[in-house]
Every structure is written in C-alpha cells, then in structure tokens.
Amino acid sequence: MPSWRGISGRCGLATPLVVAALWPAKPCFADSILAPAGPVGAGDAIILLDATIIMLAIVIPTMLATLAFAWWYRASNARATYRPDWTYSGRIELLVWSIPTLVIFFLGGVIWIGSHQLDPFQPLSRAKPLEIEVVALDWKWLFIYPQQNVASINELVVPVGTPLHFRLTSASVFNVFFVPRLGSQIYAMNGMTSQLNLLADKPGNYLGLSAHFSGDGFSNMHFATIAEPQEQFARWIAQAQAKGEVLDAAAYRRLLRQDISLAPYTYRGVLPGLFDAVAMQKLPPGEGPHASRDGAGINPHGGT
Amino acid sequence: MNLLGKLTWSAIPFDQPIPLFSAAVVILIVVGVLVWVAAKGWVPYLWKEWITSVDHKHIGVMYCLLGLLMLLRGFIDALMMRSQQALAFNAPGYLPPEHYDQIFSAHGTIMILFAAMPLVIGLMNFVVPLQLGVRDVAFPTLNSVSFWLTCTGALLVNLSLVVGEFARTGWLPFPPLSELRYSPGVGVDYYLWAVQISGVGTLLTGINFVTTILKTRTYGMTYLRMPMFCWTALAACMLIIAAFPVLTATLAMLTLDRYLGFHFFTNGAGGNPMMFTNLIWAWGHPEVYILVLPSFGIFSEVISTFSAKPLFGYRSMVIATLFICLVSFCVWLHHFFTMGPGGDVNAAFGIATSIIAVGTGVKMYNWLFTMYGGRIRFATPMLWSIGFLLTFITGGMTGVMLAVPPADFLLHNSMFLVAHFHHVIIAGVVFAVMAGITYWFPKAFGFRLDEGWGKATFWFAITGFYVTFVPLYILGFLGMTRRLQHYDVPEWRPWILLAAVGIFIYLCSAVCQIIQLAVSICNRDALRDVTGDPWDGRSLEWATPSPPPAFNFAHLPHVENLEAYWNVKQRAREESRLDGAAPYEDLEMPRNSPTGFVCAFFATFIGFALIWHIWWLMILGLIGAYATFVVFAWRDVPEYVIPAEEVARIDRANRAVRQEALLSEQPT
Numbered sequence: 010m011p012s013w014r015g016i017s018g019r020c021g022l023a024t025p026l027v028v029a030a031l032w033p034a035k036p037c038f039a040d041s042i043l044a045p046a047g048p049v050g051a052g053d054a055i056i057l058l059d060a061t062i063i064m065l066a067i068v069i070p071t072m073l074a075t076l077a078f079a080w081w082y083r084a085s086n087a088r089a090t091y092r093p094d095w096t097y098s099g100r101i102e103l104l105v106w107s108i109p110t111l112v113i114f115f116l117g118g119v120i121w122i123g124s125h126q127l128d129p130f131q132p133l134s135r136a137k138p139l140e141i142e143v144v145a146l147d148w149k150w151l152f153i154y155p156q157q158n159v160a161s162i163n164e165l166v167v168p169v170g171t172p173l174h175f176r177l178t179s180a181s182v183f184n185v186f187f188v189p190r191l192g193s194q195i196y197a198m199n200g201m202t203s204q205l206n207l208l209a210d211k212p213g214n215y216l217g218l219s220a221h222f223s224g225d226g227f228s229n230m231h232f233a234t235i236a237e238p239q240e241q242f243a244r245w246i247a248q249a250q251a252k253g254e255v256l257d258a259a260a261y262r263r264l265l266r267q268d269i270s271l272a273p274y275t276y277r278g279v280l281p282g283l284f285d286a287v288a289m290q291k292l293p294p295g296e297g298p299h300a301s302r303d304g305a306g307i308n309p310h311g312g313t
Numbered sequence: 314m315n316l317l318g319k320l321t322w323s324a325i326p327f328d329q330p331i332p333l334f335s336a337a338v339v340i341l342i343v344v345g346v347l348v349w350v351a352a353k354g355w356v357p358y359l360w361k362e363w364i365t366s367v368d369h370k371h372i373g374v375m376y377c378l379l380g381l382l383m384l385l386r387g388f389i390d391a392l393m394m395r396s397q398q399a400l401a402f403n404a405p406g407y408l409p410p411e412h413y414d415q416i417f418s419a420h421g422t423i424m425i426l427f428a429a430m431p432l433v434i435g436l437m438n439f440v441v442p443l444q445l446g447v448r449d450v451a452f453p454t455l456n457s458v459s460f461w462l463t464c465t466g467a468l469l470v471n472l473s474l475v476v477g478e479f480a481r482t483g484w485l486p487f488p489p490l491s492e493l494r495y496s497p498g499v500g501v502d503y504y505l506w507a508v509q510i511s512g513v514g515t516l517l518t519g520i521n522f523v524t525t526i527l528k529t530r531t532y533g534m535t536y537l538r539m540p541m542f543c544w545t546a547l548a549a550c551m552l553i554i555a556a557f558p559v560l561t562a563t564l565a566m567l568t569l570d571r572y573l574g575f576h577f578f579t580n581g582a583g584g585n586p587m588m589f590t591n592l593i594w595a596w597g598h599p600e601v602y603i604l605v606l607p608s609f610g611i612f613s614e615v616i617s618t619f620s621a622k623p624l625f626g627y628r629s630m631v632i633a634t635l636f637i638c639l640v641s642f643c644v645w646l647h648h649f650f651t652m653g654p655g656g657d658v659n660a661a662f663g664i665a666t667s668i669i670a671v672g673t674g675v676k677m678y679n680w681l682f683t684m685y686g687g688r689i690r691f692a693t694p695m696l697w698s699i700g701f702l703l704t705f706i707t708g709g710m711t712g713v714m715l716a717v718p719p720a721d722f723l724l725h726n727s728m729f730l731v732a733h734f735h736h737v738i739i740a741g742v743v744f745a746v747m748a749g750i751t752y753w754f755p756k757a758f759g760f761r762l763d764e765g766w767g768k769a770t771f772w773f774a775i776t777g778f779y780v781t782f783v784p785l786y787i788l789g790f791l792g793m794t795r796r797l798q799h800y801d802v803p804e805w806r807p808w809i810l811l812a813a814v815g816i817f818i819y820l821c822s823a824v825c826q827i828i829q830l831a832v833s834i835c836n837r838d839a840l841r842d843v844t845g846d847p848w849d850g851r852s853l854e855w856a857t858p859s860p861p862p863a864f865n866f867a868h869l870p871h872v873e874n875l876e877a878y879w880n881v882k883q884r885a886r887e888e889s890r891l892d893g894a895a896p897y898e899d900l901e902m903p904r905n906s907p908t909g910f911v912c913a914f915f916a917t918f919i920g921f922a923l924i925w926h927i928w929w930l931m932i933l934g935l936i937g938a939y940a941t942f943v944v945f946a947w948r949d950v951p952e953y954v955i956p957a958e959e960v961a962r963i964d965r966a967n968r969a970v971r972q973e974a975l976l977s978e979q980p981t
Contacts, residue, residue, distance in 0.1 A: 040804050041790040042723045050723070057720035064710045067674075075681055075702045082620070084688040092686030096623045101682060105629065109674030117664045120717050124660035127719040129653055147495075182490040183586065185651060185726060189792030193722035196652045198587065199489060199580045203653040216802060220651075220726040220794040222483050224490055225410040228798040294580040297494040 042189050046211045046236065049127065050192030056123040063116055067108060129193045129205045138174035138206070139167065142284035145177070145184035145197040145219070147267040147295045148226030153256075153279050159249040160256050162264075164273035165234045168242035169212050175205040178288040180265060181295025185220035188234045194220050202288045209236035226269040233273070249275040256280060258292075265296050318926035319499065324477045331412070336475040365905040367453035368863055369438050372460050374757055376435025377750065379460075383428040383467055384743075388823060390420035392816060395781070399813040401799035402806050413798040414481035415500065419470065421484025425600070426508060427467040429738065432746040433607045434463075434518055437546045440753060441522060443854035443861065444540045446531030446870045446877070449903060451524035454945065457909030459514040459521065465913045466511025469920050473503040477924070480504040483796065485593050486567065488578035488586040493571050499924050505568050506920040512561055519553030522546060531853075533872035537631070540852040541617075541624055544631050545610030548638040552599045552606070555642070560596040563589060587652065594645035602641040604738070606634060608745030609676055612698050615748050616680050618848050619695035620687030623876055626679040633679075637672040640665065650718045651725045659718040666716035673709055677702065692848070693767035697748035700775045701740050708736035711786070729789020732782045739778055747774070747826075755842040759859045763836065766829035770822050777819030784808035784815065844974045845967060851879040858967040864900045864955055867964035882975060891972040897961040901952040908945040912938050 038044055043058075045051040082089050125131075132138065142153040153160045165188075167173055177186055177197040186205065187194035190213075195205045209215075219230040237245070254260055256276035261283065286292050326332045350356060363371055393408065393416050400406040408416065442450055450456050473479040480500040482491045491501045526547045530539070539547075567589065569575040576582040578589045617624045624630060646654065646662040680702060689695065711733040715721050724730060747770070755761045788808050793800070833840060846855040856878045857865055874880055885891045919934035921927070 038790060040792070042792060043790055053719045053723045056717060057714060057723060060714055060717045060720060061710070064713060068706050068710050071677060071681070071706055072703055075684075075699065075706075078681060078684045079689060079699050082684055082687045082689050084621075084690050089688075090686060091621075091688050093622055095686045096625055096627065098682075101678075102626055102629055105626065105675050105678040105682075106671070108678075109671040112674075113664075113667050113671055116667050116713065116717070120663040120667065121660045123717060123719040124663060125656035127722065128656040128659070129722065130655065181580070182495055183487060185794075187792075187794065189723065193719070194651050194725060195722075196649070198652070200585075201587070205653075216792060218792075218794055222414075222490070222796045224495060225414060225481065227796065228410065228800065290581050294489075294494070298497060 040190070040216075042192075044190065045192060046190040046213055046215060047192055047208045048133065048210065049207050050190055052123075052127050053192050056119060056127070060116060060119055063112060063119070067112055127193065129195050129203075131206060132174065133172045133206045133208055136172055138172035141165070141167075141173060141175050143175055143177040143186055143197060144284065144287055145179040145181070145186070145223070145230075146264050147181050147224060147297070148230045148269050149264070149271050150186075150217075150219075150230065150232050151264065153284055154246070155279070155284070157246045157250070158278055159246060160276040160279045161249065162274055163232045163271055164275075165217060165232055166242060166245050167209055167234065167236050168239045169209050169236050171208070171239070173207045173209075175207065176284065176288075177203045177205065178284065180287055180292075181297065182223045183221050184223050184230065186217070187220040188215050188217040190215045191234065196221065199294060200288070200290050209234075212236050212238060224267075226267060229269040250277050253277045256283065261292065265293065267296065267298060316927075316929075318922070318928070320476070320925040320927065324499075325475065329412070331408070332474055339471075340475070361905065364910050365457075365907045367449075367457045367903050367906055367909075369442050369450050369453065369456060370757065370861060370865075372456050373435045373437070373439030376431045376438055376460055376463070378435075379464060379467060380428050380430075380432030380435055380746070383423050383431065385823070386471065387420050387424040387428050388819075390416050390423070392820065394420065395813045395816045397798065398800075398809050402803075402809070403801045404799065406799055408798070410798045411478075411481060414796075415473075415479040417796055418480045418483050418500075418504070419473075422480075422504060422508070423467075423470060424738075425484065425604070426511060427463070427470060429604050429742050429746075430515065431463055431467075432750075433549070433604055433742065434459075434515070436611065436746065436749045436753065437522060437549075437607055438518075439757060440749075440854060441543055441546050442525065443756075443857060443865060444543050444852050445526065445529065446534055446853045446866060446872065447525070447529050448865045448869075448900070450521050451529055452521050453903040454906045454908050455517050456521055457906065458912055459517040459909075461909040461913030462514030462517075462916055463511045465916045465920060466507040466514070468917055469503060469507035469510070469924070472921070473500065477503065485597065487593075488567065488570070488584075488589050489580045491567060491571075492579050494580070501567075501571065502924040505564050505571075506923050509561060509564055509568075510916050510920050512557055512564075515553055516557040516561070519550040519557065522550040523554060526550070531866075531869045531872060534877070537628070538872055538875050538877070540610075541613035541627070541630055541634075542607065542610035542852075544634055545606040545608075545613075548634050549603045549606045552603045552638060552641065556596045556599040556603070559592060560600075563592040563596065566592075590649055590652070591645070594648045595642075598645040598648065599641045601738075602637060605741045606637065608742045609634070611745045611749040611752070612680065612701055613683075614852065615694045615698045615752055616683050618752075618850055619690045619692060619698075620684050621690075621849065622683055622687045623851070623879075624679070625682040625685070626675075627875060629675055630679055633672040633675040637669055640669050640672070644669065647716055647721070650721045663716050663718050663721075667713050670709060670713050677706060692751075693762070693764055693771060694748040694752040694848075696768060696771045697744045697751070700771060701744045701748075704740035704744070704775070704778070705737065708733065708740050712737060724789055726794055727789040728785045728793045728795055731795045732785035732789060735782055735785075739782075744774075747771070752848065753854070755840075755847045756845070756854055756857075756859050756861070758837075759842055760833065760837040760840040761842060761847055762833045763829050763840065766825050766832055770825040770829060773818055773822035773825055777815050777817075777822055779815070780818055781812050781815030784812040788812075844971050846878075846882075846971065846974075851876045853877045856881065858963065862960075862963045863902055864960065867897060867900075867960050868895050885972065885975045886978070889976060891968060891975065897957040897964070899957050900955045900960055902955060904951060904953050906945065906948075908941055911941045915941065 043054055045054050140155050144151040149163050152165050179197040179199045184197045185194050186197055191207045191209055195203050213236055215234040217232040217234040253275050255278040257280050397406045397408045397413055477499040480486055486501050486504055489495055566577040570577050570579055576584040578584050578586045613624050644666040647666045650659050715724055751762050751767055788805055791804055793805050842859045845857055845859040915934045915937035919931055922931035
C-alpha cells in the first residue's frame with residue numbers, strides 16, 4: 010500500500026522540467042489543478058503533465074513536419090521533386106506503425122501504475138483517517154462527520170495534514186464531488202456508495218463543486234472547502250456540537266425538497282446510521298419537482 | 314379524458330419572450346419560404362425532383378441541406394450559451410436555468426444527431442455510389458425513408474421550441490434525472506421520440522450502405538480498389554448497424570420507465586441508473602467514430618487529389634480504419650472512470666482508449682507522406698485538410714490525456730472535456746464536411762464555389778475555433794465544470810469573455826459561408842464546371858458529367874486498379890483519345906416514390922402524439938404509416954426506362970468535352 014509521499018515521489022520524474030516550463034504562467038494557475046493543495050491532486054497533476062510531455066514529444070515534430078511538407082511541396086515550388094507514383098515504402102510503414110505503438114506502450118505503463126496508485130478507493134496511509142460521509146441532495150451538499158456526530162450543509166471543514174476518508178452517495182440524481190485543488194473527483198450516486206481518499210496539506214479555502222449536471226439548481230451546488238490547522242478544526246467541531254438542530258428523520262425530510270443557495274449551517278447531532286439508510290434506499294429519495302405542484306407535467310416551464 | 318392528452322395552451326411559452334420571439338421569426342421565415350415557393354409555381358418541381366426522389370444524389374443533397382440548417386440552429390444555441398456565461402458572473406444572465414438547460418441539451422442533440430450525422434450521411438449518399446461506379450444504392454426507396462425519418466426527428470426537436478419544452482438533462486438523458494420523478498415535463502419525451510424515430514432512419518441507412526458497398530460494386534472494383542472514402546463509409550455503417558440498436562434498446566427502456574412505470578433505471582424498486590450510463594456509452598462512443606471515420610475518408614480523398622498523388626500506404630489506411638472500427642467498441646468505460654470502477658478496470662479501458670491513437674496516428678503519418686513528393690494546390694478543400702492535420706493532432710492528444718485515469722480524475726466533466734470534444738469534432742468532422750462540400754459541390758450542381766469567400770470562411774473558422782476553445786481548456790485547468798448557468802469565481806471571467814470573443818469570430822465564418830453560397834450562385838456561369846472533373850480527380854465520381862445524370866454512368870465502368878479514373882485519364886493522354894463508347898442501351902432506373910415522405914408525415918404525428926399522450930392520433934398515425942408500406946409493397950411498376958438515345962446524347966456530349974480538355978493539356 011503506497012503512502013501518499015510515495016505517490017508524489019515516484020511520479021515526480023518530470024517535475025523540475027514541468028515547473029520550469031510553467032513558471033511564466035504561474036500567476037494564471039495559482040488556483041488551478043496545477044497548483045494542488047494535497048498529495049492526491051499532486052499525483053494526478055504529475056501524471057497529467059507526464060502524459061502530456063510524452064505525447065508532445067511526437068506531436069510537435071509531426072506538426073512541424075506537416076507545415077514543412079505542405080510548404081515545400083507547394084505546386085509553385087520548382088525545386089521540389091514531384092514523385093507522382095511514390096505510394097509505398099516498407100520502412101516508412103514500419104516507422105509509422107511503431108512510433109505510435111511505442112508511445113502507447115510507454116503511456117500504457119503510466120496508465121497502469123497511475124490507475125492503481127491513485128485509485129480513489131485506496132487509503133493514503135496507515136494513519137487513522139477522518140471519516141466524512143457525503144450526501145448529494147437537490148441542490149446542496151450534506152457532509153456528515155460520524156466520529157464527531159455533527160453534520161454541515163454546503164461547507165466542508167477539514168483538518169490540514171490528516172488523511173480524509175469520504176463515503177459518498179446521493180439522495181436523488183447523480184452528482185460528482187469535486188474539490189479541484191485537492192484532486193480526484195468521484196460520483197455520488199443513489200443506491201450506491203463510492204469512496205474517496207484525500208488530504209489537504211496546505212491551509213486554505215478551496216472551491217468545491219459538482220461536476221455532473223443535476224438539474225436546474227446545479228450551478229448553485231458549490232461549497233467552500235476550508236482546510237485549517239487541527240486546533241481550529243477541533244474548535245469548529247466543538248462549536249458545531251454546541252449549536253443548531255439535530256439532523257433527525259424530520260430534518261432530513263426537509264432536506265429532500267429542492268432548493269438552492271442555502272447559506273452553510275451545521276447540525277449538532279446526526280441520526281445514527283443516516284448515511285447508510287440513504288445509501289441503502291431505506292429512506293425516500295429526493296422529492297423532485299413533483300411534490301410541490303400537482304400536474305407539473307402539464308406546465309412545462311415551471312421551475313420548482 | 315382529454316382529447317389532446319397533456320397538450321394545453323400552457324404549452325406555448327406566452328410568458329417567455331425569448332423562445333416566443335425566436336419561434337415567431339422561424340415560423341414567419343418557414344411560411345414565407347413556402348408561400349414564395351408556391352407563388353413561383355415550384356411545388357410540382359420540388360415534389361417530383363426532390364421530395365419524392367429516390368436518386369441517391371438528390372437525397373444526399375437534401376441530407377446536407379438539413380445538416381447545414383441544423384448546424385446553424387445549433388450554432389445559435391452555442392452563441393446563446395457563450396453569451397449567457399459571459400454575462401452571468403455574479404449575476405443571473407439573461408437565460409434562467411430552466412431555459413439554459415434546454416439550450417445546452419438541444420445544442421448537443423442537434424449538433425451530433427441532426428447536423429453532423431446528416432452532413433456525413435449526406436456526403437456518403439452523394440459520393441459512395443458514384444465512387445463505386447454504380448447507378449444507385451441497394452435500396453433506393455428505403456434511402457428516401459431514412460432521410461425523411463431523420464427530418465421527422467429534426468422537426469420534433471425544433472417543435473419543442475414552440476410547443477412545450479426540450480429535455481433539460483443534457484444531450485444524453487442520464488437517469489435518475491431523466492426519470493419521471495425528476496423530469497416530469499415533456500422535454501425528455503421530445504428527446505426520446507425524436508432520437509428514436511431518426512435512429513430508425515440512421516439504422517436503415519447503415520443497412521443500405523453496407524449492402525451497397527458489399528454487393529453492388531462495378532466490374533473490377535475489388536475491395537482493395539475501393540477509394541478510401543468508401544472504406545471509411547463501410548466501417549462507419551457497420552458501426553451504425555452494431556451500435557444503433559443499442560441506442561434504440563436503451564432509450565426504449567427509459568421510455569418504458571417513463572410511460573409504463575417500469576424500473577430499469579429508477580431510484581428504488583431495483584432500478585439501476587448506472588446501467589443506463591453503461592448502455593448509452595456503448596452506443597455513444599462508437600457514434601463518435603461513425604462521424605469521424607467518414608471524415609477521415611473525405612480528408613484522404615482531398616489530400617490525395619490536391620497533392621496530385623495517390624494516397625500513401627493505402628493498405629495501412631484500410632487496416633487502421635478497421636482497427637479503429639473494432640477498438641471503438643472496447644473503450645466506452647472511459648466516459649465514467651470517475652464512477653470509481655477500480656484500478657484494474659480503469660487501467661484496462663484507459664489503455665484500450667489510448668490504443669485507438671495508434672490507428673489515428675498511422676493515418677496522420679500516411680496523410681503526411683501523401684503530401685510528401687506531391688504538387689500541392691492550396692484550394693479551399695486542401696486548406697481545411699491542412700487545418701485539420703494541424704488541429705486534430707492536439708485534439709487527439711487532449712483525448713489521450715483524458716484517457717489516463719488519474720488525469721481524468723481532475724479533468725472529467727470540466728470545461729477541458731468540453732474543449733476536447735469540440736476540438737476533435739470541429740477539426741475532425743466540421744472541417745471535413747466543409748472540405749467535402751467544397752470538393753463535391755461542383756459535382757452536385759455543375760459549378761464551383763467561390764474560392765475567396767471559401768478561404769475567408771476557413772481562416773475565420775480556424776481562428777474562431779482557437780480563440781473559443783483554448784480558453785475553455787484553461788478554464789478546465791482552473792476547475793470550472795461544464796453546464797454552469799452562472800458562476801462567481803473571478804479567475805474564470807477573463808477566459809470566458811475571451812471565449813465569447815472567439816465565438817463571434819466563428820460567427821464571421823458562418824456569415825462568410827452564407828455569402829460564399831450566394832456569391833457562387835450569382836456567378837455560377839463563370840464558375841461552371843464543364844468537364845465534370847474540376848480538380849483533376851482520381852476516382853470514378855469525376856468520370857461523370859457535373860451534375861451527373863440520373864443514371865450516373867452510361868456504361869458501368871471497368872476498374873483495373875486503385876485509381877480508377879486517373880488510370881483512364883493516363884491512358885487517354887498516352888493514346889491521345891478517350892476510350893471509345895460502347896453501344897448504348899436502354900437503362901432502367903427506380904421510379905420516384907412518395908413512400909418516404911408519407912411515412913415520415915405519419916411518423917411525425919406518431920411522435921407528437923406519443924409525446925403529448927394523444928392516443929387516438931398515435932393509432933391513426935400507425936395505421937397511416939402501415940397503409941403507406943402496404944401501398945408501396947403492392948406497387949406494380951417499380952422502374953422506368955431511360956431510352957438509349959437519351960443516354961447516348963448525354964454521354965456523348967460529356968465525352969467530347971472531356972476528351973478535348975484532356976488532350977489540350979500540356980503533357981506532364
């Protein structure tokens with residue numbers, strides 16, 4: 010089982026090269042996936058850049074050759090030799106098949122190793138992770154902290170340096186949980202539980218959003234991901250445990266209604282086993298637009 | 314019991330000025346054109362020569378016309394999306410979500426199924442029988458049915474603008490979002506029936522062309538003497554036959570869920586929405602190659618003709634085409650690496666996907682070496698082809714980037730993905746169609762298109778393309794996901810504004826294209842193609858007059874090698890005469906038939922009735938469609954005769970001009 014340090018270490022062959030190449034563009038990419046705030050994002054980004062460099066090694070010469078051939082063999086160039094019957098060359102055929110094949114062999118290795126090392130289900134280290142359960146709702150995110158018995162809506166607060174283990178499901182339609190600067194995204198699907206392991210190694214406020222269209226309120230399904238030092242995180246948990254309501258069956262039913270732009274808030278307690286009950290479809294699914302209006306099918310332009 | 318099912322006045326968007334206004338304009342234009350056509354007395358001509366025509370050339374032209382109209386419609390959607398995002402920074406913009414969601418769904422559906430497909434199939438229709446040296450496709454009336462059913466689909470999609478709504482689910486209606494619970498309106502039903510009905514048409518086209526290519530080639534046209542475009546058309550049609558039934562079955566299951574309360578893909582009751590994702594991509598990925606393989610064929614023809622050389626490595630190209638055809642069925646899972654299938658599965662499909670790049674890479678190099686040692690003329694079709702070579706290679710590269718699962722974990726469903734598939738579809742398919750239309754236009758209409766405006770179209774298109782889509786790649790790196798109706802991240806804004814500038818540059822290209830058509834029609838006498846061989850072509854379509862007569866060839870040609878017509882021209886130059894004409898005979902050609910049009914007429918009512926639950930109308934439509942089939946099956950005279958004198962007159966005239974042109978050339 011590779012440690013997270015191993016991931017970025019082993020894939021880091023091209024790092025200095027890449028850093029040098031991208032240096033001029035650095036300010037533009039300060040908030041991008043190329044400026045990861047955790048080892049998973051770093052591992053993904055390195056593989057992305059490695060794959061790009063491997064391919065550019067043949068793409069750029071091919072593009073230059075295209076331009077050169079097109080220009081040199083223009084009809085008006087008397088110095089170019091016209092070879093009207095030159096249609097086959099065994100050597101070139103061999104080259105033409107072997108160059109892409111060799112590149113794909115090489116790339117195939119990167120794909121195989123990368124897919125296994127950076128599998129989102131793969132734990133990052135032996136250290137005990139912080140468990141977070143994610144439920145995608147119409148159109149908001151519910152984050153449950155089962156070990157701390159609190160929950161929050163549309164705000165994900167995590168401690169820096171602690172491995173995070175997410176279990177994800179959806180109460181209604183498909184969504185994708187994605188914090189670009191932390192790395193890998195993963196689907197949240199009704200009736201299924203997916204897993205994701207992340208780690209934030211820099212404090213900050215990172216954009217989180219859904220990467221799968223989920224209906225009219227989709228554009229509002231973003232959340233702040235606040236990575237803060239352990240003490241501040243503990244303080245946030247303590248505050249959350251002290252105020253707000255309890256996420257019980259009735260409160261959960263209210264969450265099933267479609268709404269947008271909910272300001273973040275927390276629950277001081279969570280119905281035990283709520284996540285599993287959602288994932289196992291023991292609780293009803295998101296209401297959809299039906300419940301709010303009778304005969305919604307007749308008026309096609311109605312919102313919610 | 315409501316006689317009109319779910320249809321009421323509230324289906325018309327009286328409260329929404331944008332769709333209402335655009336619908337009014339479209340209706341006015343359509344009515345205006347119809348009145349003009351009727352006033353000019355052109356209705357009988359249109360009915361006899363076009364609407365009921367079973368001539369593959371006329372059907373091909375109508376397919377292209379439909380494709381171009383829908384390309385324009387889809388482009389208007391694109392303009393609205395880009396301008397909405399440009400305005401919607403910390404603001405709602407001018408399109409509310411329920412409208413914006415319909416626009417991106419319609420944009421994708423229209424562009425792939427009703428613009429790109431008709432354009433590619435249209436060129437196939439026009440060119441393949443000519444290149445094979447035959448007089449028509451295997452099943453001419455079926456061909457007409459295919460076309461008109463595609464029209465029905467396009468009509469239903471556009472009707473949703475005025476009556477009801479279109480799907481708000483994206484161009485692939487993923488459940489559970491597309492299930493009744495989350496999409497209770499008629500939008501998804503419009504999608505389902507429009508795609509189902511036109512899908513039947515596409516499947517029939519696939520069967521028709523596979524039969525044509527396998528069974529009806531001219532004398533001596535062995536498989537390895539077929540022009541590259543025929544090979545790619547064959548590969549694409551085999552993909553259609555294998556993939557479209559999957560689409561039909563998948564959409565049928567979703568239809569059962571929505572209409573009869575089944576639970577294939579629902580939340581709960583044992584439904585499995587992920588199965589839909591699997592099935593739809595088992596069609597959806599081959600669909601990409603259905604579009605792009607014939608496009609590769611077009612580029613092969615154009616690059617070879619304008620380099621004045623045969624295609625380099627023809628056998629390699631055939632192998633690469635069939636290789637892509639086969640492997641394209643083994644990669645669909647790369648569309649959902651991020652559902653978490655695990656390392657082994659992701660790695661296997663990632664590697665399978667990048668293996669396709671081997672086939673494409675081989676093709677790139679073979680085009681490159683076709684240019685090597687050539688005498689390249691930079692006519693408009695060749696400009697599109699070189700633009701394709703330079704652009705497609707990086708589009709393919711970003712595709713392989715997405716095929717690397719860990720990279721996909723960062724880029725999936727982001728603007729990077731949007732940029733990637735527009736990159737390959739615009740450079741691969743749209744550029745190919747533009748090259749193909751410019752290349753074969755003189756064959757279809759007897760005059761060339763204006764070169765100046767054509768070149769302007771190309772330069773605006775390629776500039777507009779880069780200025781629009783490079784910013785989208787960058788937005789992907791900045792973490793912006795697709796289909797956002799509004800956003801509040803300041804870093805994204807400059808790039809979105811730049812992309813909006815880009816699409817307005819692309820708009821100039823569309824305007825130039827329309828001007829090019831108008832200018833060329835006005836100057837048609839100056840641009841006339843007298844010989845039927847305006848580009849010094851190499852394959853058999855250039856051996857016919859422009860436009861070709863209904864029977865294409867007075868005598869079915871005898872093919873002796875790969876470059877059928879080039880060979881004939883070489884011999885004519887050596888012997889100082891074009892081969893003598895054999896005696897002419899009466900020719901039998903298939904009679905025109907309104908079957909396709911009438912079938913589609915009833916299919917439109919069937920579709921509309923199913924969408925709005927108007928059951929009596931659906932039953933009437935079914936009876937009408939079946940009756941049409943029965944009437945067609947009982948026809949007595951399937952063919953008409955073109956007398957030998959008529960054939961001789963047309964053929965001799967063209968032969969004389971052609972021989973004169975060939976012999977007056979300077980020997981090379």
